[in-house]
Amino acid sequence: MTSQKTASSQSFPAGSDAFPHRHLLGIAGLHPWEILFLLEEAKQWVDLNKKSSKHADKLDGLTVINAFFENSTRTLLSFEIAGKRMGADVVNMHAAQSSIKKGETLIDTAVTLNAMKADAIVIRHGSSGAVQLIADKVDCPVLNAGDGSHEHPTQALLDALTIQRRKGDISGLTVTICGDVMHSRVARSNIYCLTTLGAKVKVCAPPSLLPAALDRFNVEVFTNFDEALQGSDVVMMLRLQNERMNGDFIPSPREYHYLYGLTQERLKLANDGALVMHPGPMNRGVEIDSDVADNLENSAITEQVEMGVAVRMACLDILTRKSRGVEGWS
Amino acid sequence: MKRIFTNARLMLPNEPQPKEGDLVVDGDRIALASDVADGEHRKTVDCKGRILAPGIVDLGVFAIDKPAFRFGGITRAALMPDQSPVLDLPAMIKQSAAEGKPDLWSHPIAAATPGLEGKRLAEIGLMKRSGAKAVATGRQWIADSGLMLKLLQYCRSLELPLIVHSEDAGLTSGAVATNGETATRLGLASATAAAEAVSIARDIALVRETGARLHFRQVTTADGLNLIRTAKSEQLPVTCGITPAHLLLSDIAISDFRTFARLSPPLRSEENRLACMEAVQDGTIDVISSGHDPRGPEDKRLPYAEAATGMAGAETLLALSFTLVRDGMISIGRLFELLSTNPAKILGVEAGLLLPGYEADFILVDEDGPWQVDTRKMAAAAGNTPFDGLPVQGRVTAIYKGGRAY
Numbered sequence: 061m062t063s064q065k066t067a068s069s070q071s072f073p074a075g076s077d078a079f080p081h082r083h084l085l086g087i088a089g090l091h092p093w094e095i096l097f098l099l100e101e102a103k104q105w106v107d108l109n110k111k112s113s114k115h116a117d118k119l120d121g122l123t124v125i126n127a128f129f130e131n132s133t134r135t136l137l138s139f140e141i142a143g144k145r146m147g148a149d150v151v152n153m154h155a156a157q158s159s160i161k162k163g164e165t166l167i168d169t170a171v172t173l174n175a176m177k178a179d180a181i182v183i184r185h186g187s188s189g190a191v192q193l194i195a196d197k198v199d200c201p202v203l204n205a206g207d208g209s210h211e212h213p214t215q216a217l218l219d220a221l222t223i224q225r226r227k228g229d230i231s232g233l234t235v236t237i238c239g240d241v242m243h244s245r246v247a248r249s250n251i252y253c254l255t256t257l258g259a260k261v262k263v264c265a266p267p268s269l270l271p272a273a274l275d276r277f278n279v280e281v282f283t284n285f286d287e288a289l290q291g292s293d294v295v296m297m298l299r300l301q302n303e304r305m306n307g308d309f310i311p312s313p314r315e316y317h318y319l320y321g322l323t324q325e326r327l328k329l330a331n332d333g334a335l336v337m338h339p340g341p342m343n344r345g346v347e348i349d350s351d352v353a354d355n356l357e358n359s360a361i362t363e364q365v366e367m368g369v370a371v372r373m374a375c376l377d378i379l380t381r382k383s384r385g386v387e388g389w390s
Numbered sequence: 391m392k393r394i395f396t397n398a399r400l401m402l403p404n405e406p407q408p409k410e411g412d413l414v415v416d417g418d419r420i421a422l423a424s425d426v427a428d429g430e431h432r433k434t435v436d437c438k439g440r441i442l443a444p445g446i447v448d449l450g451v452f453a454i455d456k457p458a459f460r461f462g463g464i465t466r467a468a469l470m471p472d473q474s475p476v477l478d479l480p481a482m483i484k485q486s487a488a489e490g491k492p493d494l495w496s497h498p499i500a501a502a503t504p505g506l507e508g509k510r511l512a513e514i515g516l517m518k519r520s521g522a523k524a525v526a527t528g529r530q531w532i533a534d535s536g537l538m539l540k541l542l543q544y545c546r547s548l549e550l551p552l553i554v555h556s557e558d559a560g561l562t563s564g565a566v567a568t569n570g571e572t573a574t575r576l577g578l579a580s581a582t583a584a585a586e587a588v589s590i591a592r593d594i595a596l597v598r599e600t601g602a603r604l605h606f607r608q609v610t611t612a613d614g615l616n617l618i619r620t621a622k623s624e625q626l627p628v629t630c631g632i633t634p635a636h637l638l639l640s641d642i643a644i645s646d647f648r649t650f651a652r653l654s655p656p657l658r659s660e661e662n663r664l665a666c667m668e669a670v671q672d673g674t675i676d677v678i679s680s681g682h683d684p685r686g687p688e689d690k691r692l693p694y695a696e697a698a699t700g701m702a703g704a705e706t707l708l709a710l711s712f713t714l715v716r717d718g719m720i721s722i723g724r725l726f727e728l729l730s731t732n733p734a735k736i737l738g739v740e741a742g743l744l745l746p747g748y749e750a751d752f753i754l755v756d757e758d759g760p761w762q763v764d765t766r767k768m769a770a771a772a773g774n775t776p777f778d779g780l781p782v783q784g785r786v787t788a789i790y791k792g793g794r795a796y
Contacts, residue, residue, distance in 0.1 A: 088575065165688065165691065166692065166693065167687075167691050185693065187693030187694070187695050187696055188577040188578050188694060188695060189578075189693050190693035192646070192647060193647070193691075193692075193693055207577075208577050208578075208695065209577030209578070209579070210576055211577070245577060248575070271569075271573075271574040271580075272569030272570055272573070272574055272582070273571040273573075273574045274574060276571045276574075277574070
């Protein structure tokens with residue numbers, strides 16, 4: 061991954077050359093200007109979402125299926141709101157209702173979804189690579205809403221948009237990502253996104269939650285959170301999954317908080333005005349203290365949620381331009 | 391009636407290169423050329439200059455798949471106990487040994503523990519009486535070292551080799567790939583490759599204790615191979631094997647979540663792959679086998695972590711192994727030691743060599759014959775190969791089992 065100077069909004073290629081991909085399955089492999097183009101497009105929807113009338117009609121008559129094979133509240137809601145604000149008919153398919161429970165294979169499900177002539181499919185799945193498997197079998201654009209421990213591209217984009225709005229240019233910033241990196245799709249997508257946009261990324265986790273070969277990802281790896289925090293402009297905390305909190309990976313939540321919890325005291329080790337982020341849902345008192353999370357001066361956690369809708373509106377807009385016959389996107 | 395196979399290039403024992411000559415077959419056995427008297431009633435088969443080599447003895451397949459074996463030149467296959475039901479009773483061994491005859495001999499391998507659960511000893515003595523030539527732990531390793539010690543003692547007393555899968559399950563629990571950049575990028579649960587060396591180190595210590603014959607079915611790491619190298623230098627009765635996939639592919643092959651490259655043990659780093667190549671050259675590795683495990687789309691067209699492990703390897707075993715000869719790493723003679731002679735020796739069967747009195751199991755090989763691996767056209771029960779589309783050279787043009795062409 062190379063650090064490159066970010067492009068300005070004026071330098072985006074014309075039409076579909078700005079984002080020539082059929083799907084959004086991950087951040088890995090995207091060029092810096094492609095990421096910046098998505099962010100730039102999202103900005104207009106941030107403004108719309110602040111108005112009393114939040115409706116756009118770009119996706120009128122289109123059907124978006126949110127196929128969530130893994131439980132989710134906030135991401136599903138965010139995609140649903142995004143689709144509806146764009147004017148699409150949004151259908152949510154929950155795993156509990158799906159034929160997967162009856163033994164249908166994922167490929168069969170993909171073929172079924174395809175036969176229903178959706179115009180975009182948003183997929184969350186508990187297995188890394190499952191979204192790509194479906195994308196290979198359907199005719200419409202697919203958005204990855206999180207697949208296993210692989211990628212969660214819209215989360216990385218909404219994080220980048222949040223950082224841009226608070227800190228300006230991402231290039232040159234130092235971002236520290238701390239928590240359960242091993243199981244985190246958010247961490248992977250953010251590492252790709254931030255390093256591609258020229259940020260210096262530090263990754264910190266207990267040794268048992270650090271994936272192998274992370275040092276080959278153009279990041280600095282730490283197991284000592286205090287050391288990692290020094291010089292940080294942004295501190296991005298990751299959710300520690302409750303089901304993994306005892307025995308297997310860490311001795312106890314109590315010890316985890318002692319070593320890796322973000323407290324007011326610890327935050328002072330970062331640069332003044334360091335931005336605090338968390339993809340939610342938070343384990344308050346474990347990975348982050350409430351007084352840090354709720355301090356609006358530093359914390360951008362609610363803003364992340366707000367940016368999520370705008371980013372997803374932009375992604376749905378861009379990926380359906382070809383089928384909508386938008387000029388330059390044939 | 392005697393038959394003479396003329397105009398052949400014979401792959402004779404301990405010869406690095408084939409030698410021009412004729413092979414005499416008397417009934418189902420190889421005979422001496424001097425046994426043929428002038429004027430005796432006989433039939434002559436012109437081999438048209440092809441290599442005439444011992445039939446391949448495939449050590450550790452997961453399915454008896456005759457069309458694939460015929461294509462690949464396999465005349466005997468040692469069947470792993472991981473069947474449904476598990477080969478853990480004498481009757482099952484007896485039935486399985488009869489399957490495939492006469493054109494293919496199946497050597498069922500007895501499960502070391504009932505259900506391969508690793509909890510107590512199976513009736514390996516009775517299974518030997520029913521035809522088992524070896525005992526195996528299947529796809530698992532035995533975590534209980536006390537049980538492993540007893541198993542080795544039993545195998546020693548029964549003069550049966552024990553075939554083991556070498557991965558410490560405590561380290562590999564839940565993992566579907568080897569630690570490294572690829573697994574991290576893909577977000578796949580992975581385990582340290584040291585799981586192999588940990589397991590091998592324990593088992594070698596127990597071999598030193600018991601003197602039992604132990605075959606490590608697939609060794610894929612530099613550390614694991616170093617342990618075996620040292621054990622061999624101590625004259626311990628250990629052998630080890632590998633598949634062409636582990637010799638020719640690294641973990642990069644699983645990129646894009648290619649489930650056809652999901653194997654057990656998983657594909658390793660490039661450094662480990664190169665160490666395996668070196669071990670084939672220096673004699674540390676004794677056997678190349680296919681690990682033949684045909685899997686249909688219902689097992690493989692799944693998200694990577696949910697897909698079954700294994701590949702259909704029988705058809706490509708010879709052609710892929712020939713790569714080592716063409717790259718100048720080993721001689722053709724050494725290749726057939728790895729494919730035929732050594733696996734037969736481990737099983738204790740009179741095969742794998744062109745020797746008078748041995749079963750006339752042999753193949754004719756066009757070592758330059760080009761073909762392309764194509765999952766859609768494979769003879770195997772399923773075409774799950776990570777080598778799809780690869781142009782290869784070397785194919786079997788005829789296969790003889792017990793002197794009869796199939």
